Amino acid sequence: MFEFDVIARSGDARAGVFHTPHGDLLTPVFAPVGTQATVKALTPTHLTELGASLVLANTYHLYLRPGDDLVKEFGGVHEFMRWPGPMLTDSGGFQVFSLSDTRKIDSDGVTFKSHLDGALHRFTPERSMEIQNNLGADIIMAFDECPPPLDRAYNEIALARTHAWAERCRNYHRRDSQALFGIVQGGIFADLRERSARFLMGLDFPGYAIGGLAVGETKAQMHAALEVVNDALPPDKPRYLMGVGTPEDLVNGVMRGVDVFDCVLPTRLARNAAAFTRRGRLNMKNTQYARDHRPVEEGCACYCCANFTRGYIRHLIVAREILASTLLSMHNVHVLLTIMREMRAAIVEGTFERYAQTFLSEWKGTQINSI
Amino acid sequence: MFEFDVIARSGDARAGVFHTPHGDLLTPVFAPVGTQATVKALTPTHLTELGASLVLANTYHLYLRPGDDLVKEFGGVHEFMRWPGPMLTDSGGFQVFSLSDTRKIDSDGVTFKSHLDGALHRFTPERSMEIQNNLGADIIMAFDECPPPLDRAYNEIALARTHAWAERCRNYHRRDSQALFGIVQGGIFADLRERSARFLMGLDFPGYAIGGLAVGETKAQMHAALEVVNDALPPDKPRYLMGVGTPEDLVNGVMRGVDVFDCVLPTRLARNAAAFTRRGRLNMKNTQYARDHRPVEEGCACYCCANFTRGYIRHLIVAREILASTLLSMHNVHVLLTIMREMRAAIVEGTFERYAQTFLSEWKGTQINSI
Numbered sequence: 082m083f084e085f086d087v088i089a090r091s092g093d094a095r096a097g098v099f100h101t102p103h104g105d106l107l108t109p110v111f112a113p114v115g116t117q118a119t120v121k122a123l124t125p126t127h128l129t130e131l132g133a134s135l136v137l138a139n140t141y142h143l144y145l146r147p148g149d150d151l152v153k154e155f156g157g158v159h160e161f162m163r164w165p166g167p168m169l170t171d172s173g174g175f176q177v178f179s180l181s182d183t184r185k186i187d188s189d190g191v192t193f194k195s196h197l198d199g200a201l202h203r204f205t206p207e208r209s210m211e212i213q214n215n216l217g218a219d220i221i222m223a224f225d226e227c228p229p230p231l232d233r234a235y236n237e238i239a240l241a242r243t244h245a246w247a248e249r250c251r252n253y254h255r256r257d258s259q260a261l262f263g264i265v266q267g268g269i270f271a272d273l274r275e276r277s278a279r280f281l282m283g284l285d286f287p288g289y290a291i292g293g294l295a296v297g298e299t300k301a302q303m304h305a306a307l308e309v310v311n312d313a314l315p316p317d318k319p320r321y322l323m324g325v326g327t328p329e330d331l332v333n334g335v336m337r338g339v340d341v342f343d344c345v346l347p348t349r350l351a352r353n354a355a356a357f358t359r360r361g362r363l364n365m366k367n368t369q370y371a372r373d374h375r376p377v378e379e380g381c382a383c384y385c386c387a388n389f390t391r392g393y394i395r396h397l398i399v400a401r402e403i404l405a406s407t408l409l410s411m412h413n414v415h416v417l418l419t420i421m422r423e424m425r426a427a428i429v430e431g432t433f434e435r436y437a438q439t440f441l442s443e444w445k446g447t448q449i450n451s452i
Numbered sequence: 453m454f455e456f457d458v459i460a461r462s463g464d465a466r467a468g469v470f471h472t473p474h475g476d477l478l479t480p481v482f483a484p485v486g487t488q489a490t491v492k493a494l495t496p497t498h499l500t501e502l503g504a505s506l507v508l509a510n511t512y513h514l515y516l517r518p519g520d521d522l523v524k525e526f527g528g529v530h531e532f533m534r535w536p537g538p539m540l541t542d543s544g545g546f547q548v549f550s551l552s553d554t555r556k557i558d559s560d561g562v563t564f565k566s567h568l569d570g571a572l573h574r575f576t577p578e579r580s581m582e583i584q585n586n587l588g589a590d591i592i593m594a595f596d597e598c599p600p601p602l603d604r605a606y607n608e609i610a611l612a613r614t615h616a617w618a619e620r621c622r623n624y625h626r627r628d629s630q631a632l633f634g635i636v637q638g639g640i641f642a643d644l645r646e647r648s649a650r651f652l653m654g655l656d657f658p659g660y661a662i663g664g665l666a667v668g669e670t671k672a673q674m675h676a677a678l679e680v681v682n683d684a685l686p687p688d689k690p691r692y693l694m695g696v697g698t699p700e701d702l703v704n705g706v707m708r709g710v711d712v713f714d715c716v717l718p719t720r721l722a723r724n725a726a727a728f729t730r731r732g733r734l735n736m737k738n739t740q741y742a743r744d745h746r747p748v749e750e751g752c753a754c755y756c757c758a759n760f761t762r763g764y765i766r767h768l769i770v771a772r773e774i775l776a777s778t779l780l781s782m783h784n785v786h787v788l789l790t791i792m793r794e795m796r797a798a799i800v801e802g803t804f805e806r807y808a809q810t811f812l813s814e815w816k817g818t819q820i821n822s823i
Binding site (some may be wrong): 117118119121122123124125126146147151154155161162163371372374384388389390392393395396397399400402403404406407408 | 488489490492493494495496497517518522525526532533534742743745755759760761763764767768770771773774775777778779
């Protein structure tokens with residue numbers, strides 16, 4: 082279990098198979114996010130039809146509500162939300178630092194106030210493992226501290242804690258049915274990133290996550306950090322870039338050796354009326370789409386584009402209908418999953434370099450509304 | 453087109469086939485409501501999978517937003533919302549009187565303020581026909597006035613207008629592809645209801661709606677009105693009880709000769725965390741369901757009940773997840789459509805009387821939470 086077979090390479094990009102108890106993941110892979118044990122506005126059947134393979138759920142959210150003990154009672158998060166494929170949980174660390182009111186960080190753990198009701202809670206590495214054991218995802222994460230990526234002094238202090246906590250997680254987690262990944266931190270600082278990767282390799286995790294990116298640094302800084310980390314990490318283990326991203330981030334990540342991604346962006350943008358296309362992002366609420374008979378993206382095979390016009394989608398958005406969120410979530414997830422499948426095929430066929438160049442030259446990162 | 457074949461009877465209950473341009477309706481039939489050209493929280497594919505055959509859309513809402521001219525440009529409401537089966541639109545009358553700020557009613561029509569932006573609009577019988585022609589549903593409704601059901605004096609005045617307007621609608625609407633139904637009004641007053649039915653029969657509509665019920669009168673008063681109307685209406689035309697209802701209302705309606713129903717209740721209740729069961733209504737938000745491993749309704753074959761526990765549904769509700777609305781809408785629509793299919797089968801098999809008795813004796817109209 083949890084072997085990772087790299088079946089093809091193209092530069093630093095890899096196509097692989099990661100074996101999990103709930104099935105094989107074909108990498109590179111993008112995981113839609115089911116924060117509260119549901120990928121917002123989509124049913125599990127929708128996800129299956131979209132070709133999703135890996136789904137992420139959030140430890141912090143499920144611990145607070147409905148409680149990891151309750152999820153365990155229902156047979157774990159797979160059974161609770163009825164997702165038959167592989168799942169991943171984060172450590173709770175990122176949300177503790179970004180969503181909650183963090184009260185006290187010490188070498189042992191973090192005390193924080195719930196964003197739901199202000200109640201005090203405490204996470205330690207061992208508690209994070211216990212909660213993630215209760216949730217029962219296939220891939221789980223070591224508990225880490227997530228400092229702002231540009232603050233060197235803070236990153237040095239936080240990295241020492243993250244490493245000590247990674248070791249405690251490694252010692253506590255003894256379950257063969259869940260693969261524990263270490264999380265490389267170190268902000269934008271090449272030496273810290275390299276130090277982090279090498280330290281965690283010493284703990285011999287079945288996979289490595291790259292945390293603390295896409296949270297304020299430039300794209301160039303993110304790419305540089307990825308290059309350092311992926312040069313340092315072992316070539317025979319999967320690498321997971323947390324919380325990324327946009328279509329261009331996915332292509333840039335795969336080019337730099339990343340195998341696994343997750344991000345709330347496709348579903349969050351959908352609920353805010355934005356659609357990914359191959360050439361950038363559309364704000365579907367714009368008046369110009371009111372009488373537009375084309376699908377959201379011409380040539381797209383998703384249920385939304387195969388059936389509905391931009392005019393109808395805009396009407397649903399303006400009328401605040403739930404179906405707008407559902408259809409745009411389908412489309413956006415479809416776009417990212419399709420790009421991942423295309424990249425995998427291109428790596429296998431040896432055409433990845435051209436694919437990535439073409440994609441990035443056609444992609445417009447900012448919102449566009451002329452198409 | 454628009455022939456109605458009654459294929460079996462059981463007392464006053466009828467099983468029939470109503471032929472429309474978008475397919476045959478097997479009656480008795482319940483239409484989920486797609487107010488703004490979407491049945492809230494469900495895709496057209498969900499509706500097809502649930503076995504829905506007829507879908508209603510609201511003239512008032514679509515006239516105001518996105519505009520009936522725009523819907524026409526997109527090929528009509530079927531094509532706009534991608535519902536391949538038969539559709540029905542109401543006349544706009546009920547919403548003008550219930551949702552908008554009605555400014556002036558005269559013999560020619562009604563001036564009202566939009567509930568969206570306060571702008572002044574005017575509906576006349578001819579305008580309602582024109583709008584419904586633009587929307588293009590298979591079954592359309594004569595423009596009527598909807599007075600409070602218990603006010604005799606108002607009902608007499610309104611009835612005269614409703615009849616004059618029905619005649620104007622009959623004269624204006626000359627399209628063979630849309631069946632125009634007259635609407636019987638008259639509140640709870642037997643003589644007015646009978647007068648209304650007889651007057652409209654004189655205009656020889658292809659079907660008759662029964663309006664102004666389920667808006668404040670008692671169940672006994674509703675049943676009495678139905679009995680009077682259905683005794684008076686021609687036996688070879690479909691009868692449509694507007695805006696009804698609950699499972700028990702459907703059974704009571706079919707017992708009294710109704711063929712077609714529509715109601716927002718299954719989807720509206722779903723968005724408010726309530727589930728229909730055969731034995732009453734459950735508030736799925738209740739704490740008692742947090743650790744309940746059973747489906748919403750034991751023995752139910754819908755996607756919600758085939759896959760998810762009450763504990764998970766309650767979690768989605770408490771966490772305010774869109775999926776709660778989708779799954780409970782599926783369940784509630786499934787319950788009503790299943791009851792309709794069972795009633796039709798029972799009428800055909802000659803067991804309807806027993807079916808209705810058993811159903812009504814087991815049904816608890818009020819909210820129950822003990823099961």
